[in-house]
Amino acid sequence: MATSASATLLKFCFSLALFCFPFIAFASDNHTHHQYFFQCLSLNSANSTSISKIIYTPINSTYTSVLDLSIQNLRFRTPYVPKPLVIVTPLDVSEAKAVVYCTRKTGLQLLVRSGGHDYEGQSYISSAPFVILDLSNLRSITIDVEDATAWVGSGATLGEVYYRIGEKSKTLGFPAGICPTVGVGGHFSGGGYGSMMRKYGLAADNIIDAHIIDVNGNLLDRESMGEDHFWAIRGGGGGTFGVVVSWKIKLVVVPETVTILAAVRTENVTNLVHKWQYIAPDFPKELYMSLILQSAVGQDGNPTMRATFNTLYLGGVDELLNITGTRFPELGLTREECLETRWVNSTLIFSGITGQPLETLLNRRSNTRVYFKNKSDYVKEPMSETVLEEIWEWILKEDPGVEVMQWEPYGGRMSEISESALPFPHRAGNVFKIHYMTSWTNGSAEESNRHLNWIRSFYGFMAAHVSKSPRSAYLNYRDLDIGRNNEYGSTSYEQASVWGTKYFNMNFDRLVKVKTAVDPDNFFRNEQSVPPFSQFSQCGSGSYIE
Numbered sequence: 001m002a003t004s005a006s007a008t009l010l011k012f013c014f015s016l017a018l019f020c021f022p023f024i025a026f027a028s029d030n031h032t033h034h035q036y037f038f039q040c041l042s043l044n045s046a047n048s049t050s051i052s053k054i055i056y057t058p059i060n061s062t063y064t065s066v067l068d069l070s071i072q073n074l075r076f077r078t079p080y081v082p083k084p085l086v087i088v089t090p091l092d093v094s095e096a097k098a099v100v101y102c103t104r105k106t107g108l109q110l111l112v113r114s115g116g117h118d119y120e121g122q123s124y125i126s127s128a129p130f131v132i133l134d135l136s137n138l139r140s141i142t143i144d145v146e147d148a149t150a151w152v153g154s155g156a157t158l159g160e161v162y163y164r165i166g167e168k169s170k171t172l173g174f175p176a177g178i179c180p181t182v183g184v185g186g187h188f189s190g191g192g193y194g195s196m197m198r199k200y201g202l203a204a205d206n207i208i209d210a211h212i213i214d215v216n217g218n219l220l221d222r223e224s225m226g227e228d229h230f231w232a233i234r235g236g237g238g239g240t241f242g243v244v245v246s247w248k249i250k251l252v253v254v255p256e257t258v259t260i261l262a263a264v265r266t267e268n269v270t271n272l273v274h275k276w277q278y279i280a281p282d283f284p285k286e287l288y289m290s291l292i293l294q295s296a297v298g299q300d301g302n303p304t305m306r307a308t309f310n311t312l313y314l315g316g317v318d319e320l321l322n323i324t325g326t327r328f329p330e331l332g333l334t335r336e337e338c339l340e341t342r343w344v345n346s347t348l349i350f351s352g353i354t355g356q357p358l359e360t361l362l363n364r365r366s367n368t369r370v371y372f373k374n375k376s377d378y379v380k381e382p383m384s385e386t387v388l389e390e391i392w393e394w395i396l397k398e399d400p401g402v403e404v405m406q407w408e409p410y411g412g413r414m415s416e417i418s419e420s421a422l423p424f425p426h427r428a429g430n431v432f433k434i435h436y437m438t439s440w441t442n443g444s445a446e447e448s449n450r451h452l453n454w455i456r457s458f459y460g461f462m463a464a465h466v467s468k469s470p471r472s473a474y475l476n477y478r479d480l481d482i483g484r485n486n487e488y489g490s491t492s493y494e495q496a497s498v499w500g501t502k503y504f505n506m507n508f509d510r511l512v513k514v515k516t517a518v519d520p521d522n523f524f525r526n527e528q529s530v531p532p533f534s535q536f537s538q539c540g541s542g543s544y545i546e
Contacts (some may be wrong), residue, residue: 037086037131040102046094054095054137056087063087070116070136070183070364071124074371074443082125084111084132091137093211093219093245100243101217103131104523111526112239114154115183117366119374120478122526123186123239127487135185136364138245143168148251149208150174154185154244159347159361165251166344166358173254173343176203178351181366188247189238190476191424193433195312195350198412199285200252204234204422205413209248212241215519219245225518232514235424236504237475240511240529241518254343259317260350261338263309263331266296270388272330273307277382279327281411281431286314287323291407293391295400303400305392312346372439373452375459376477377466379407379431387465394458398438403454406435425505426472434466435477456481475503484527496531503528 034057041051056063066087071077085108090096103110109130113123124132135155141164142151152161159180165172175196177187192203200206209222210233220242222230232241265272273291280289289311298304309331313320317338324333341349348361383391395403415428426433438455440447459481463471473482483499485491493512500508508530515522516532525531 036106037102040105041098044098044101054089072117072366072369074369076121076125082127084130087132087134089134089137096245097213097217099133100213112243114185117182120480145169150249151246152184153246156184157364158182162344162347163361170256172251174251175200180351180361186238191235195288197414198288201413201417206250207234207247208250210244211246213243215523228514229518232511235422236511239524255314257316257340258343258346259313259320259338259340260346261311263333263337265307266304269305269307270385273388274385275330280409285412288312293405295396297400303396370439370441371443373455374477375436375479376474377434378426378472380467383465398454402439404437408433423504423507423511425507470501473502491531499528
């Protein structure tokens with residue numbers, strides 16, 4: 001039960017909701033909310049007798065397992081984290097439409113999730129009474145090889161998408177992320193980095209249609225939603241502009257044989273990384289070579305730096321060795337470090353899964369569950385060897401192996417697409433993107449604070465060496481440290497723009513205009529959702545984060 005202070009705040013929230021939606025009637029206790037919500041679903045679902053099969057409440061024996069199934073970050077699986085009143089796992093779009101309509105009508109908060117790789121838990125945590133719309137059953141994938149397109153349900157994972165494409169073709173692929181258990185809905189709606197981005201751009205750059213449930217419960221496609229709305233959902237953040245239930249994607253051409261490798265180096269790391277900054281963005285578009293930087297225990301038992309050059313080349317090993325031998329001879333790449341394989345096989349191996357059958361891509365549950373905190377940055381100018389050495393000092397302060405910096409090279413197609421083409425603005429002018437990660441297995445307050453303080457301090461140190469005005473960040477690596485909306489009370493445009501310009505740069509204003517047009521009462525809302533100009537209420541809210 002809520003404390004008296006919380007109850008007062010909730011009653012205040014509900015009174016505002018009543019003002020925003022005069023047709024809403026609620027009671028103050030959760031049981032009544034349940035009853036109103038269930039009654040509404042039964043009345044507004046095509047098959048009311050099946051509703052009980054897709055609803056989970058705390059009294060159900062399977063409630064906790066359903067809730068926890070896709071929560072990757074253990075920071076948000078403690079008993080003290082707020083839990084949903086109801087979880088709904090619709091089997092079809094009509095049931096999803098009913099959930100949107102009834103959540104709004106009963107004044108509850110709506111959170112939407114597709115995969116669970118949500119860095120800050122915004123798709124399954126709220127202080128207000130809330131419903132989770134879990135799209136995991138809406139994961140159909142239909143491949144059209146002749147047209148080189150596919151319709152993909154938002155509840156599908158990237159691994160499922162890659163596997164189904166590979167079933168149909170040896171020469172088609174899709175440029176999205178490297179983690180197979182990431183949900184399509186959140187990944188696409190935030191942009192979607194991947195190992196083919198230098199050749200084909202982001203996942204969002206290759207979306208050509210979508211089906212979305214709007215705030216009124218209507219199902220819209222690209223034509224009926226309009227180009228501004230369609231623009232906003234491809235990088236502007238899921239759940240802010242409605243609930244996308246499926247996406248039409250444009251498949252891309254891949255060679256029958258690609259080459260992958262993970263070259264690990266512990267010697268001459270500073271020189272290798274320094275050189276990488278200058279050449280990785282200028283490699284041929286077909287060559288993606290990212291960096292993973294972390295500490296390791298050296299042969300002498302002391303901490304040392306380790307650099308892993310994760311590489312995908314859309315071509316054969318001979319071509320790759322010729323390119324690296326000419327442009328990056330310092331790496332000393334050998335044929336024995338390389339593997340030629342099909343593109344679909346590379347998606348499994350590149351994610352770090354080796355020795356497993358291709359069907360492993362169909363596994364929706366990640367085996368890696370830890371406490372973690374992540375951040376992001378963009379680098380405009382290569383850093384000096386002196387700065388790199390200072391970075392190594394910071395990394396070596398953390399526990400060996402748990403801290404990671406992943407550097408994603410730019411150039412190629414990423415530098416050819418206009419900053420305003422999609423809400424995702426990080427295009428030309430970037431050398432690489434930084435993904436900061438730290439993790440721990442002991443969830444005590446002392447241990448958690450130690451790691452959180454380290455990554456926040458390290459991020460502070462990096463301010464002088466990354467993008468400025470704004471210091472940019474990647475939406476799919478959500479970070480509430482950079483700013484957030486008010487939990488209770490209105491959030492001004494100025495407050496939201498603090499974090500909004502970091503994610504979207506100059507595109508933030510256009511996103512606000514779209515939000516004002518499609519959701520003026522701010523029903524779809526979370527701590528980092530784009531607000532409308534017209535009204536900053538906390539009537540209902542939603543989030544849809546990967």
